[in-house]
Amino acid sequence: MTQPASIFSPSTIFRDLLSGVVVFLVALPLCLGIALASGADLFSGLVSGIVGGLVVAAVSGSHTSVSGPAAGLTAIVASQIALLGSFESFLLAVAIAGVIQIGFGLAKGGALSAFFPSSVIKGLLVAIGVILILKQIPHIFGHDTDPEGEMSFQQPDRENTLTELFTLVAGEIHVGAMVIGLLSVALLMFWDRVPALKKSLVPAPLLVVIMGVALSLWFRSLGGQWVIEASHLVQIPMAGSFSEFIGFLRLPDFTAASNPAVYVAAITIAVVASLETLLNLEAVDKLDTAKRKSPPSRELVAQGCGNLVCGLIGGLPVTSVIVRGSVNVGAGSKTKMSAIFHGLLLLVSVAVLPRYMNMIPLSALAAILLVTGFKLASPKIFKQMWNEGRYQFTPFIITVLAIVFTDLLIGILIGLGVSILFILNSNLRRPIRRIVETRMGGDVTNIELTSQVSFLNRAAIDRVLSEAKPGSNLSIDASHSDYIDPDVLSLIRDFKDNVAPARNISVNLRGFRSKYQLEDEVQFADHATRELQGQLTAEQVVEILREGNRRFTSGKRLNRDLGSQVYATADGQSPLAAILSCIDSRVPAELVFDLGVGDIFSVRVAGNVIGTKSLGSLEYAVGVSGVKTVVVLGHTRCGAVTSSVKLVVDELDAQAVTGCEHLQSIVDEIKPSVPSMPAGSTDHLSAEEFEVIVDDVAKLNVLHTVDEILKRSSVIGNAVREGHVKVIGALYDVKSGKIEFFDADKLDPQREAELAR
Numbered sequence: 001m002t003q004p005a006s007i008f009s010p011s012t013i014f015r016d017l018l019s020g021v022v023v024f025l026v027a028l029p030l031c032l033g034i035a036l037a038s039g040a041d042l043f044s045g046l047v048s049g050i051v052g053g054l055v056v057a058a059v060s061g062s063h064t065s066v067s068g069p070a071a072g073l074t075a076i077v078a079s080q081i082a083l084l085g086s087f088e089s090f091l092l093a094v095a096i097a098g099v100i101q102i103g104f105g106l107a108k109g110g111a112l113s114a115f116f117p118s119s120v121i122k123g124l125l126v127a128i129g130v131i132l133i134l135k136q137i138p139h140i141f142g143h144d145t146d147p148e149g150e151m152s153f154q155q156p157d158r159e160n161t162l163t164e165l166f167t168l169v170a171g172e173i174h175v176g177a178m179v180i181g182l183l184s185v186a187l188l189m190f191w192d193r194v195p196a197l198k199k200s201l202v203p204a205p206l207l208v209v210i211m212g213v214a215l216s217l218w219f220r221s222l223g224g225q226w227v228i229e230a231s232h233l234v235q236i237p238m239a240g241s242f243s244e245f246i247g248f249l250r251l252p253d254f255t256a257a258s259n260p261a262v263y264v265a266a267i268t269i270a271v272v273a274s275l276e277t278l279l280n281l282e283a284v285d286k287l288d289t290a291k292r293k294s295p296p297s298r299e300l301v302a303q304g305c306g307n308l309v310c311g312l313i314g315g316l317p318v319t320s321v322i323v324r325g326s327v328n329v330g331a332g333s334k335t336k337m338s339a340i341f342h343g344l345l346l347l348v349s350v351a352v353l354p355r356y357m358n359m360i361p362l363s364a365l366a367a368i369l370l371v372t373g374f375k376l377a378s379p380k381i382f383k384q385m386w387n388e389g390r391y392q393f394t395p396f397i398i399t400v401l402a403i404v405f406t407d408l409l410i411g412i413l414i415g416l417g418v419s420i421l422f423i424l425n426s427n428l429r430r431p432i433r434r435i436v437e438t439r440m441g442g443d444v445t446n447i448e449l450t451s452q453v454s455f456l457n458r459a460a461i462d463r464v465l466s467e468a469k470p471g472s473n474l475s476i477d478a479s480h481s482d483y484i485d486p487d488v489l490s491l492i493r494d495f496k497d498n499v500a501p502a503r504n505i506s507v508n509l510r511g512f513r514s515k516y517q518l519e520d521e522v523q524f525a526d527h528a529t530r531e532l533q534g535q536l537t538a539e540q541v542v543e544i545l546r547e548g549n550r551r552f553t554s555g556k557r558l559n560r561d562l563g564s565q566v567y568a569t570a571d572g573q574s575p576l577a578a579i580l581s582c583i584d585s586r587v588p589a590e591l592v593f594d595l596g597v598g599d600i601f602s603v604r605v606a607g608n609v610i611g612t613k614s615l616g617s618l619e620y621a622v623g624v625s626g627v628k629t630v631v632v633l634g635h636t637r638c639g640a641v642t643s644s645v646k647l648v649v650d651e652l653d654a655q656a657v658t659g660c661e662h663l664q665s666i667v668d669e670i671k672p673s674v675p676s677m678p679a680g681s682t683d684h685l686s687a688e689e690f691e692v693i694v695d696d697v698a699k700l701n702v703l704h705t706v707d708e709i710l711k712r713s714s715v716i717g718n719a720v721r722e723g724h725v726k727v728i729g730a731l732y733d734v735k736s737g738k739i740e741f742f743d744a745d746k747l748d749p750q751r752e753a754e755l756a757r
Contacts, residue, residue, distance in 0.1 A: 006335070007335040007336060007337035007340070008337070009334075009335070011334075012334035012335055012337070013337060014201065015201070015332050015333065015334055016333050016334055016335055016337035016338040016341065017337070017338070017341055018201065018202075018203050018206070018331065018332070019203070019328055019331035019332055019333035019334075019338035020333075020337070020338040020339070020340070020341030020342040020344075020345065021203065021206055021341075021342075021345065022203045022205045022206060022327060022328075022331040022368075023066055023324055023327055023328045023331065023333075023338060023339065023342040024341075024342040024345040024346060024349070025205055025206070025209050025360075025365060025368065026205070026323070026324060026327045026365065026368055026369060026372075027049050027066070027068055027324055027342060027346065028049075028234060028236075028346065028349065028357065028360075028365070029148040029149065029234055029362060029365050030049075030068065030069075030071075030148055030149035030321075030323065030324070031045035031046050031048060031049040031068060031069055031149070031346070032045050032046065032147070032148065032149070032234070032235065032236070033045075033147035033148030033149030033150055034068075034069040034070070034071055034074060034147075034149040034150070034316065035048075035069065035316060036147040036150075036156075037071075037074045037078075037147045037149065037150040037152075037156055038069075038073075038074045038077040038078050038081075038316060039077070039078045039081060039082075040077065040081065040087060040316060041087070041237075041248075041250070041314075042235070042236075042237055043237050043248040043249075043314070043350075044069075044087075044250070044314055044315055044316050045069045045149075045315075045316055046236070046237075046346060046350050047249070047310065047313060047314055047315035047316075048068055048069040048310055048315040048316040048317070048318050049068040049069065049342075049343065049346045050315075050343050050346045050347045050350070051306050051309050051310050051313075051315050051318060051343070052066065052067035052068040052069075052306060052318045052321075052339075052343060053066070053067075053068075053339055053340055053341070053342045053343015053344065053346060054340060054343040054344065054347070055302075055305055055306045055309050055343075056302045056303060056305065056306035056318060056339075057302075057336050057339035057340045057343065058302075058336075058340060059298075059301060059302035059305050059306075060294075060298065060299055060302035060336060060339075061294055061295040061298040061299065061302075062281060062284070062285075062294035062295075062299060062320075062336060063288070063290075063292055063294070063333070063334070063335050063336050064284045064285065064287070064288045064292070064294070064325055064328055064329050064333065064336075065280070065281055065284050065294060065299065065320045065325050065328075065336075065339070066320070066321060066324035066325050066327075066328050066338075066339045066342065067277075067302075067303065067306060067318045067319060067320050067321060067324075067339070068318055068321050068324060069149075069315075069316040069317070069318060069321075070273065070276055070316075070317065070318065070319040070321060070408075071149055071150065071151035071152075071321075071323075071407075071408055072151070072272070072276045072319070072407065072408035072409045072412075073269070073272060073273065073276070073316075073317050073319065073409070074150065074151075074152065074407075075152065075407060075409070076268060076269065076272060076409075077090070077316060077317065080093065080265045080268070080269070083261060083265070084256065084259070084261060084262065084265060086253060086256075087250060088250060088251065088252055088253035088256070089252075089253045089256035089259065089262060090265065091250060091251070091252035091253070091310075091311045091312075091314060092252040092253055092254060092256050092257065092262055092311060093262045093263075093265035093266040093269060093311070094252075094266075094269060094307050094310055094311035094315075094316075094317050095252055095307070095308050095310075095311025095312055096262065096263065096266035096270075096311070097265075097266040097267070097269035097270040097273065097304075097307050097311070097317065098270075098303075098304045098305065098306065098307030098308030098309070098310070098311060099304065099308060100266060100267065100270035100304070101270050101273065101274055101300050101301070101303050101304030101307060102300075102301050102304030102305065102308070103304075104270070104274060104300050104304070105297045105298065105299070105300030105301035105302075105303075105304060106297075106301060107297075108297045109274070109297060109300060110278060110295065110296025110297030110298070110299060110300050111296070111297065112278060112296075113278040113279075113281065113282055113296040116278070116279060116282055116416075117395060117416075117419040117423070118392075119385070119392045119393075119395040119396040119399065119415075119419060120279070120395060120396075120399050120412070120415040120416055120419050121279065121282050121283050121286060122286070122381060122385060122396055123395065123396045123397070123398070123399025123400045123403070123415050124279055124280075124283050124322065124399065124403065124412065124415070125283050125286070125287070125322065125326075125376050125381070126376060126377045126381055126382070126396075126400050127399060127400045127401075127402075127403035127404055127411060128151075128322050128323060128326070128373070128376055128403070128408075129372075129373040129374065129375070129376025129377030129378075130373065130377045130400065130404050131151055131161070131373070131403070131404055132323065132369050132370060132372060132373030132376070133370060133373040133374065133377065134161045134162070134164075134165065134404070135150070135151070135161060135164075135369075136366040136367075136369045136370040136373065137165060137168070137370070138164050138165065138167065138168060139181070139362055139363055139365075139366035140177075140178065140181035140182065140185065140363055140366050140367060140370060141168050141172075141173045141174065141177065141178045141181060141363075142173055142174025142175075142176070142177030142178050142181070142228075142232055142363060143164070143167055143168060143172045143173065143174070144177075144231060144232055144362055145157045145159075146159065146164055148362060148365070148366070151407060151408055152406070152407035152408075153404065153405050153406055153407065154407075161404070161405075174225070174228070174232060175225045175226060176215075176216070176219045176225065176226040176227060176228045176232075177228055177232045177361060177362070177363040178363065179215070180211075180212045180215050180216065180228070180361050180363045180364050181361075181363030181364065181366060181367050182367075183211065183215070184208040184211065184212060184363065184364045184367030184368070185367045185370060185371060187204060187207065187208055187211065188204050188205070188208060188367060188368065188371040189371065191204035191207075192204070192371075203331055203332075205327075205331070205368045208364050208367060208368060209360055209364055209365070211364070212360060212361040212363070212364030212365075213359050213360055213361070213364075215361075216228045216233070216359065216361050217359070228361055230358070232361060232362055232363065233358055233359065233360060233361055233362060234357055234358050234359075234360045234362065234365075235358060236349065236350055236354040236357050236358055237350075237354070238354045238355065238358075239351075239354075245350075245351060248314075249313050249314045250313070250314030251312070251313070251314065252311055252312060269307070269317050270304075270307075272409060273303060273307065273317050273318070273319045274300055274303070275412070276319045276320070276408070276409065276412070277299060277300065277303050277319045277320040278296055278299075278300075279412060280319065280320040280321060280322045280325065281294050281296060281299050281320050283322050283325070284320070284322060284325035284326065284328075284329065287325070287326055287329045287330075288329060289329070290334075299320065303318060303319060303320070306318045323369070323372070324342075326372055326375070326376055327368070327369075327372055328342075330372060330375060385397075391422055394418070394422065395415060395418045395419040395422055398414065398415060398418045399411065399412070399414070399415025399418070399419075402414035402415055403415070424456060444472075444473040444474075444475055445464075445468060445472065445473070445474050445475070446475045446477065446558055447461075447464060447474065447475065447476045447477065448477045448479075448480065449476070449477065449478045449480070449481045449484065450480070450481065451480055451481060451482045451483075452481075452482060452483050453481055453483065453484045453485060453488050454483075454485050454488075455485045455487050455488070457485070457488060458485070458487050458488050458491060461488060461491060461492075462491055465491070465492075465495045465499070468500075468503070468505050469505075470503045470504050470505065471503075471504045471505070472505055472506075473505070473506045473507075473508070474500070474505055474506065474507045474508070475507075475508040475510065476492060476507065476508070476509055476510070477510045477511050478509075478510070478511040478512045478513075478516075479510060479511030480511070481511070484516060489516050492509075495507070496509065536576060536628055537628065538628045538629050538723075538724075538725060538726030539726070540628075541576050541577050541628045541629040541726075542629055542726065542728065542741065544576065545577065545593050545629070545631065545739075545741075546739075546741065548593040548594035548595055549592060549593055549594070549737075549738065549739045551594045552591065552592050552593070552594045552737060553736065553737045553738050557591075557594050558594060558596075573598050573625070574598070574625065574626070575598060575599055575600045575601050575621070575625060575627055576599055576600065576627060576628060576629070577599075577600045577601070577627050577628065577629040577630070577631060578600065578601040578602075578603060578617075578618055578621035578622070578627045578629070578630045578631070579593075579600050579601065579602050579603065579631045579633055580603045580604075580605070580608055580610070580614060580618060580630065580631070580632045580633065580705070580709075581602065581603070581604050581608055581632075581633040581634075581635075582604065582605070582606060582607060582608045582633070582634065582635055582638060582640060583604045583605060583606050584635060584638065584639065584734075586635070586734050587633065587635050587732050587734070589602045589604075589633065590602065592732060592737065592739065593739075600627075601617070601621045601625070601627065603617045603618060603621075605666075606639075606640040606666050607638065607640035607641060607644065607666050607669065607670050607701065608632055608633060608634050608701070608702065608705060609666055609669035609670060609701070609705060610669065610705050610708045610709055610712065611665065611669070615709065615712055615713055618630055618709065618713070618716060619713055619715045619716060622715060622716050622719050622725055623715045623716075623719075627725070628724070628725060628726070629725065629726050629727075629728065630709065630716065630725065630726070630727040630728070631727075631728055631729070631730050632702050632705045632706050632709070632727070632728070632729045632730070633702075633729075633730045633731075633732060633739070634698045634699065634701060634702040634729070634730070634731050634732070635698065635731065635732040635733070635734055636691075636694075636695045636698060636731065636732070636733050636734050636735065637691065637694065637695070637734050638694065638698045640666060640670065641670060641694050641697050641698045641701060642694050643658075643667075644666070644667045644670040644671065644674065644697075645670075645674050645682065645693065645694060645697055646682055647667050648667065648670075648671050648674040649674065649677045649678075649679060649680075649681060649682050650679050650680060650682075651679055654666075654667050669701075669704075669705075669708075670697070670701050672704055673697050673700035673701040673703075673704050674697055675693070675697070695731075698731065699729075699731050699742075702729035702730070702731060703729050703742075705729070706727055706728065706729045709727055710727060728741060728742070729741075729742055730742070
């Protein structure tokens with residue numbers, strides 16, 4: 001495992017510092033806007049941004065997450081300030097919330113992030129992208145009444161996200177700001193489309209800000225509607241002296257510690273901030289190009305430290321923020337140095353350079369956020385989620401719409417609620433794995449219980465048991481179950497003891513732990529027996545083989561109790577078929593037919609050819625053991641057939657070429673199936689053309705072997721003529737795992753004629 005790069009590594013620090021500048025430019029108006037939307041002092045938002053960089057990022061284990069005042073908490077902050085009566089009492093609640101978060105993180109509470117559905121995480125990313133697009137369009141055109149960073153659908157200016165757009169149609173456009181905004185968008189999009197510029201060390205957002213400031217200064221000389229006034233610029237509170245700057249800081253009111261409402265507010269802030277942090281952390285990790293995993297519990301400790309400091313010096317609550325994090329990743333940051341540096345820049349801008357920061361047009365910063373929104377809400381994500389099916393797309397799109405048309409917190413809760421409903425519905429519908437297997441004693445319904453079987457699964461299991469047909473066999477397997485609800489156990493116990501005997505249903509129980517008070521019980525054989533073997537026809541055996549291969553290719557192989565089958569077959573065997581297959585390691589007969597111990601004889605020889613010893617084995621299977629079907633199983637891309645084709649076409653001796661003295665006998669058996677071709681002609685074929693010939697020869701060889709078995713063995717031939725046994729050919733496709741069954745008369749006559757020429 002590679003060690004993470006140091007934040008001071010020469011290979012990463014320059015890129016991190018540039019990324020920190022970009023994040024700082026985006027975070028600056030967001031800190032101010034969120035404070036304004038929360039009904040707090042503007043300086044409190046800046047304090048949160050500084051703490052998010054210098055404190056949270058320093059403690060955090062994430063390389064990509066950037067923290068600051070959270071848009072998702074604006075409604076909670078505003079309501080709690082009003083409820084507690086003063087901002088200082090609210091600060092005490094923030095500090096206590098930080099202590100709660102630290103305790104939650106130390107208790108490994110971040111493990112909850114593993115349960116967040118990916119559909120909600122992706123919905124969060126896309127929703128933030130959509131909101132950025134919709135919210136920044138008015139700012140691009142100079143309509144700045146709604147504060148930057150305000151993410152709710154209903155806005156403080158009594159408009160909403162959509163009606164705010166209509167104000168532009170009504171003519172509320174500032175020409176100077178609009179020109180800067182549109183030029184900024186054009187520069188950012190052009191920069192992204194030119195590979196050389198995109199890979200350069202100069203970040204496009206920094207150029208956008210420099211261009212915006214330069215144009216703003218130029219527009220002052222033009223006068224009139226071109227002049228960009230203070231309401232369209234960044235507005236950092238300016239202190240006349242150091243003491244005045246320190247005076248901006250606010251201390252908590254510790255006398256409010258006796259007020260129970262403070263603790264209710266603290267718990268509310270801690271829970272919501274932790275939830276938002278964990279979700280945003282998962283989302284930013286998905287954007288990380290290095291695909292690093294941030295430690296969630298450590299992140300909660302970091303956020304708790306940040307909120308504790310914010311509460312003590314006058315800041316708003318902080319969380320990991322997806323907007324800052326996505327900008328950070330997009331700017332190419334490598335380590336958390338970028339987040340730390342952005343906090344340092346916020347401190348410097350507030351303490352030393354507020355006058356120069358206040359020259360930055362909001363429309364230039366809005367352009368950066370707008371382009372970020374387009375990246376987050378890419379149409380590719382919608383297409384990807386649609387292709388993953390309704391169980392992914394529905395929670396995803398509902399999360400997107402809920403966040404866009406309510407606010408971040410409510411939208412996330414709605415998305416999580418819908419995802420939980422889908423998960424519950426999935427468990428109710430598919431708490432078990434049910435496979436119907438055709439066996440010699442009739443159909444067997446195999447029911448495999450999942451690892452956790454709760455009371456929510458009772459209705460679905462009851463339905464499956466009720467659907468069991470009278471006289472059928474039912475196998476219930478609890479081998480993989482770690483927990484089974486008592487109600488479910490009672491249901492199974494009642495079915496086995498009362499319902500099944502009344503309906504003549506045989507029930508096998510397997511894998512139930514002793515504490516369940518359900519002992520493993522076998523009421524019917526799940527392996528081949530002499531009695532059951534005699535009840536089958538050759539056609540039924542073939543159908544069993546076909547069905548087994550269908551399970552194999554679909555990934556629904558039966559979970560067999562091989563140990564009990566070994567014990568049950570120790571005294572004898574009564575297989576249902578004999579398989580003559582190739583020695584190729586890719587074609588294990590029991591696996592590709594999904595069979596158990598004692599179900600088949602397996603005879604393997606290179607090229608699945610027939611010889612004296614292999615024929616004797618098949619005669620024993622038919623004449624002594626009474627199998628009903630003989631299958632000659634060839635396969636595509638067969639090595640023995642490939643070598644034989646080359647040796648036969650080029651008229652070479654196997655021993656001379658390979659040094660194997662007994663290999664020629666196998667080549668001689670395959671030779672009748674090889675088409676007549678000029679010597680050396682295979683050397684001029686493409687790999688695809690030669691593969692087609694090899695596969696065709698493999699099929700003809702299977703049919704040739706079937707014919708030779710019937711010709712050379714009177715025992716097998718007589719059994720076939722009497723209708724007791726069926727000898728068939730089959731070809732296994734090593735690419736798909738599917739088996740094609742055919743008789744000697746099933747080969748396409750035209751293709752057979754082509755091969756014969």
